[in-house]
Amino acid sequence: MDGLTRSQLAQRSRVNLETIRFYEGEGLLPPAPRTASGYRKFSENTIDRLAFVKRAKALGFSLEEIRELLHLQDGHADPCAEVRDRLRTKLSVVREKKEELKKLEAHLSAALRKCNRTLRQQSKHPEACPTLRQMANSDVHGGEME
Amino acid sequence: MDGLTRSQLAQRSRVNLETIRFYEGEGLLPPAPRTASGYRKFSENTIDRLAFVKRAKALGFSLEEIRELLHLQDGHADPCAEVRDRLRTKLSVVREKKEELKKLEAHLSAALRKCNRTLRQQSKHPEACPTLRQMANSDVHGGEME
DNA sequence: CTTGACTCTGTAGATGACTACAGGGTTTAT
DNA sequence: ATAAACCCTGTAGTCATCTACAGAGTCAAG
Numbered sequence: 001m002d003g004l005t006r007s008q009l010a011q012r013s014r015v016n017l018e019t020i021r022f023y024e025g026e027g028l029l030p031p032a033p034r035t036a037s038g039y040r041k042f043s044e045n046t047i048d049r050l051a052f053v054k055r056a057k058a059l060g061f062s063l064e065e066i067r068e069l070l071h072l073q074d075g076h077a078d079p080c081a082e083v084r085d086r087l088r089t090k091l092s093v094v095r096e097k098k099e100e101l102k103k104l105e106a107h108l109s110a111a112l113r114k115c116n117r118t119l120r121q122q123s124k125h126p127e128a129c130p131t132l133r134q135m136a137n138s139d140v141h142g143g144e145m146e
Numbered sequence: 147m148d149g150l151t152r153s154q155l156a157q158r159s160r161v162n163l164e165t166i167r168f169y170e171g172e173g174l175l176p177p178a179p180r181t182a183s184g185y186r187k188f189s190e191n192t193i194d195r196l197a198f199v200k201r202a203k204a205l206g207f208s209l210e211e212i213r214e215l216l217h218l219q220d221g222h223a224d225p226c227a228e229v230r231d232r233l234r235t236k237l238s239v240v241r242e243k244k245e246e247l248k249k250l251e252a253h254l255s256a257a258l259r260k261c262n263r264t265l266r267q268q269s270k271h272p273e274a275c276p277t278l279r280q281m282a283n284s285d286v287h288g289g290e291m292e
Numbered sequence: 293c294t295t296g297a298c299t300c301t302g303t304a305g306a307t308g309a310c311t312a313c314a315g316g317g318t319t320t321a322t
Numbered sequence: 323a324t325a326a327a328c329c330c331t332g333t334a335g336t337c338a339t340c341t342a343c344a345g346a347g348t349c350a351a352g
Contacts, residue, residue, distance in 0.1 A: 007298070018341055021301090026339090037348055039299055055246050060206030063339070072257065084261040091254045094247055100201050101244045108237045111218065115230040153328075164311055167331090172309090183318060185329055209309070 003033075003041030013050040020050075027067055028053055059097065149179075149187030159196040166196075173213050174199055205243065 010017040023029045024040075029049060032040035049070070056066045072086060156163040169175045170186075175195060178186035195216070202212045218232060 005299080016341065019339090022340065037299085038301095039348080056250070057339095058206050059243060059246055059250070060204050080261055080264055084258060087254055087258045087261060091251065091258060094251045094254060097205060098244065098247045098251065100205055101240055101247065104202070104205070105237065105240045105244065107219075108233055108240060112230060112233045112237060115226055115233060118226055151329075162311065165309090168310065181329095183329085184331095185318080203309095 003043065004046070006040050006042070009042045009046055009050075013047045013054075015050055015054070023050075023053070026063055028063060028070065149189065150192070152186050152188070155188045155192055155196070159193045159200075161196055161200070169196075169199065172209055174209060174216065 004012065006020050007017055010020055020029065024031060029042075029046060032042050032046075034040060052070070053063075053066055056069060057063075061069070068086065069090060072083060072090070150158065152166055153163055156166055166175065170177060175188075175192060178188050178192075180186060198216070199209075199212055202215060203209075207215070214232065215236060218229060218236070
């Protein structure tokens with residue numbers, strides 16, 4: 001028999017049982033088809049969808065934004081031109097995030113190198129580790145964000 | 147006279163007035179030095195620090211995690227080896243996020259290309275735009291995340 | 293045909309991250 | 323020297339995102 005129950009889906013995708021219902025209500029999952037007695041039956045690919053939501057969340061997208069991404073994905077066959085515009089917007093957001101992460105990675109790995117250097121020399125003079133200082137100002141772009 | 151008032155800092159870094167006090171309380175900003183009458187005086191680089199917080203938030207880090215990043219950055223001269231371990235952990239988190247974003251970018255730009263192709267041909271047969279379908283399953287890594 | 297595990301709905305509680313007062317002191321401009 | 327514009331603290335309210343009941347129905351095993 002195909003179709004997962006809510007708790008099966010919860011286990012398989014490692015989200016809370018109640019969260020599934022919540023997501024359905026929020027439009028992040030499509031309304032699940034029901035059995036005669038009203039039990040939800042989820043298809044396998046709901047697992048993928050939940051994984052997608054999880055990943056997008058971890059990248060700093062709100063549920064609202066994720067809903068948009070999913071609608072784009074579901075190809076709610078709009079006047080395609082509008083879809084394209086939204087895609088462009090999302091794409092630029094994603095690229096900005098990538099840039100920010102690149103900077104952050106650079107800061108962290110520089111700090112790590114410094115830290116390692118210090119540790120290697122610690123046999124001679126213990127103490128110290130002036131750790132890392134300013135990794136904050138990755139360019140102070142006078143920019144909005146809201 | 148040097149030192150920004152709370153509202154000056156708020157304006158310059160485009161965060162809410164109250165958020166500054168909140169962040170101070172949460173340890174995301176160091177306790178600001180005060181004037182004789184108890185007014186806070188912020189240094190210029192607090193602006194950078196707030197910018198850092200904003201960026202990190204947009205990348206999906208919680209305030210808790212950001213506090214850790216900042217502590218690392220402040221070089222609270224710990225047994226350096228422990229700092230290094232934390233740096234490593236953060237670094238791997240950042241790299242994972244980068245990977246996820248790369249996938250997401252690929253999905254979105256593929257969708258965009260498809261969308262554009264369709265639009266270019268629309269003179270002949272309007273309608274259609276089977277938009278994008280599955281960009282969700284970027285590999286179904288059977289993985290945790292919490 | 294009962295019992296225990298599971299489902300449903302609706303609603304309330306929890307957590308993180310702000311945001312907005314209220315009541316009172318301080319500074320500045322007139 | 324008084325009003326407007328700020329600052330302080332403490333506390334309460336808001337919004338997003340879950341998470342946990344409570345009360346009632348359903349299903350599968352013994």
